[in-house]
Amino acid sequence: MTSYEIACYYFDQAAERMGLSKNMQTLLLTPEREVKVQVAVERDNGEISTFIGFRIQHNSARGPMKGGLRFHHEVDADEVLALATLMTWKTAIVNIPYGGAKGGVALNIRELSSGELERVTRKFVDKIHDMIGPDKDIPAPDMGTNAQVMAWIMNQYEKYHGYNPACVTGKPLELHGADGREEATGRGVVTLTVEFLKRMKQEIRGTSVAIQGFGNVGSHMARFLDELGAKIVGVTDALGGVWNPDGLDIPGLLLYAKDHGGVKGFPDAEPITNQELLAAEVDVLIPAALGGVLTAENAGDVRAKYIIEAANNPTDPQADEIFEKRGITILPDVLANSGGVTVSYFEWVQNRQHFKWELSRVRQELDRILVDSLEKVWQIAEDKKVSLRVAAYLLGIGRVGRATVLGGI
Numbered sequence: 001m002t003s004y005e006i007a008c009y010y011f012d013q014a015a016e017r018m019g020l021s022k023n024m025q026t027l028l029l030t031p032e033r034e035v036k037v038q039v040a041v042e043r044d045n046g047e048i049s050t051f052i053g054f055r056i057q058h059n060s061a062r063g064p065m066k067g068g069l070r071f072h073h074e075v076d077a078d079e080v081l082a083l084a085t086l087m088t089w090k091t092a093i094v095n096i097p098y099g100g101a102k103g104g105v106a107l108n109i110r111e112l113s114s115g116e117l118e119r120v121t122r123k124f125v126d127k128i129h130d131m132i133g134p135d136k137d138i139p140a141p142d143m144g145t146n147a148q149v150m151a152w153i154m155n156q157y158e159k160y161h162g163y164n165p166a167c168v169t170g171k172p173l174e175l176h177g178a179d180g181r182e183e184a185t186g187r188g189v190v191t192l193t194v195e196f197l198k199r200m201k202q203e204i205r206g207t208s209v210a211i212q213g214f215g216n217v218g219s220h221m222a223r224f225l226d227e228l229g230a231k232i233v234g235v236t237d238a239l240g241g242v243w244n245p246d247g248l249d250i251p252g253l254l255l256y257a258k259d260h261g262g263v264k265g266f267p268d269a270e271p272i273t274n275q276e277l278l279a280a281e282v283d284v285l286i287p288a289a290l291g292g293v294l295t296a297e298n299a300g301d302v303r304a305k306y307i308i309e310a311a312n313n314p315t316d317p318q319a320d321e322i323f324e325k326r327g328i329t330i331l332p333d334v335l336a337n338s339g340g341v342t343v344s345y346f347e348w349v350q351n352r353q354h355f356k357w358e359l360s361r362v363r364q365e366l367d368r369i370l371v372d373s374l375e376k377v378w379q380i381a382e383d384k385k386v387s388l389r390v391a392a393y394l395l396g397i398g399r400v401g402r403a404t405v406l407g408g409i
Helices: 003-018 022-029 077-093 114-131 147-161 184-199 216-227 250-260 274-278 317-326 339-353 359-384 388-407
Strands: 033-042 048-059 065-071 099-105 137-141 208-212 231-237 240-243 284-287 306-308 329-331
Touching: 003 022, 003 077, 003 317, 003 388, 022 388, 033 077, 033 114, 048 065, 048 077, 048 114, 065 077, 065 147, 065 339, 077 099, 077 339, 077 388, 099 114, 099 137, 114 147, 137 147, 137 339, 184 216, 184 284, 184 306, 184 329, 184 339, 184 359, 208 216, 208 274, 216 231, 216 250, 231 250, 231 274, 240 274, 329 388, 339 359, 359 388
Parallel strands: 065 099, 065 137, 208 231, 208 284, 284 306, 306 329
Antiparallel strands: 033 048, 048 099, 231 240
């Protein structure tokens, strides 16, 4: 199944339980706008390279659309549409006043210099600046992009529209970014993991954890989990993995990964492959990298008690069914990784008010929203006798559907 087919599959499960008409299902699934643009730039060697960029705006029933911008060689229209759709439900699940959007440029960031990435970013903004903005569609960092890329977006957008830091989130603090935005997705995953485990009658201290992915999200998750006393026994990234059944030295691993560009070769640990990590016997498995890593082929090998989806779309529907039959409980991506967009909302609010929050307030408000959202999803799951994934979709789709009907067609 493609990324979008997976997103539709989970939508269909919830829509069927809600009794939505086919016409209403089509209305809620159909994106409002899809844009594909040419991004041609001059490389450092004088040659011209042409990249393809996308921005898909899925739904604006509940407010301006919100979604990350991804720089990755596998970016295509199907993936961007799937992620834009997920953003619509995600923002509704945590009840922040946004719709869903997503963007991406198909390129390999390892093959471009910083100057080339800047030129790509600015040219992409040139092509889409009239369809984004603080009241239309607000981009944010995603895979392959960061605060620096957001700074370039803000600067290029303001050349057309004047000073307006709320046009993008995830910016550097010096350019009116929010304290806690960089850590937000990882911190949110940890907050929800702690609350999830409480409901499963298990404490975070001493809980064994395996993390697939050690980028921005995975590394912040590891730090917060380690501080809470969790035992992180395995970590993998794009280049390799490490394993220590007694628990990895996370502060040391963070420094090592920063210096060496990855976790591979970290001392006092054994090497481990990605597939071995996914099949490790741990309490909690957290996929925090690309989607589609848990499939029908490897679902039977998974020995974790719980799966926390920090990545987008990491579990395909067939694997989901296998896990449900095996009694492996999943905290779904549309809730588990919503900390990033929630703090992006805080940044947007601060930019609109021209008033800065302290880090303590950002963390307090983030924790409050996520815990409240988990409680609502948990209650729906118990009342309707459905999985947490279906419950989350029921909550999100219900809120978007009601807003659509009340607003009128």
